[in-house]
Amino acid sequence: MKVALRSALVLLALLLAATALLYTQQRRLLFPAPAQYPAAAPEGFRLVHSRTVDGLRLAAFYRPAQPGRKTILFFHGNGDNLDGAIQAMRGPAAAGHGLLLAEYRGYGGNPGSPDETGLYRDGDAAMRWLAEAGVAARDIVVVGNSIGSGPATEMAVRHRVAALMLVSGLSDLPSVVQRQLPLIPRWLVRDRFDNAAKLPKVGAPLFLMHGDADTLVTPDNLVRLRQARPDATVERVAGAGHELAYTAPAQAILTRWVDGLP
Secondary structure, three states: OHHHHHHHHHHHHHHHHHHHHHHHHHHHHHOOOOOOOOOOOOOOOEEEEEEOOOOOEEEEEEEOOOOOOOEEEEEOOOOOOHHHHHHHOHHHHHOOOEEEEEOOOOOOOOOOOOOHHHHHHHHHHHHHHHHHOOOOHHHEEEEEEHHHHHHHHHHHHHOOOOEEEEEOOOOOHHHHHHHHOOOOOHHHOOOOOOHHHHHHHOOOOEEEEEEOOOOOOOOHHHHHHHHHOOOOEEEEEOOOOOOHHHOHHHHHHHHHHHHOOO
8 A cells, every 4th residue: 555655655746746837838849930031131021120129130031012012910830930931931022022031039039038928028029120111000910920820810800811721720829739649738838829719809801721641739629710710711721731831832823912902
């Protein structure tokens, strides 16, 4: 009996220690900022800086829109950076749409540490920068890829933008974590990114694009997002995984939809 009790206590202690470690260190796992990042803006872009309400100066890449074109505010995924953002937006760039490729706190040499609240502040700073540059919210299409769907959705709730597009978007982060790690309770996930709960508050047109072979942010996320906004335009891309945003079909789909916005 004593041996069994001692073993149970040891197991409980290990579980508590693992839970505490996961709770305190999860953001290092959730936001694995690449060590390498572009040192200069590529051709056609210029390096700009926005300022957050908590005093951070954040780098971003910007190119203005050609006459009559929209400006896309793009939020990349958690393992990406501005190099990847350029690849994910090459279609709209070629079509003459303006681009502000936002970079998060703690990424790309920026100061600060990323978390949900921080990414929303970074998004607001990007929106303010565009306003100061003379780009009206009604001419901005907000696009979020993967975890970037979180700040993208929040910006569409806070601002009267032209449209919102989520590529491989999360319905909410705890659901994604539980799908990958079933033993992790929802309450342990500190950052929520509850896009499905927010979408009914978005007045702008919504486009949802998802790969049906995505094993990270699985297609059931798309189902929940669509249930939250039944009027959304939906494109489910056959055979595409979580790298959907960088593929040629995604470029064509995204560009065609943005081109068709009033």
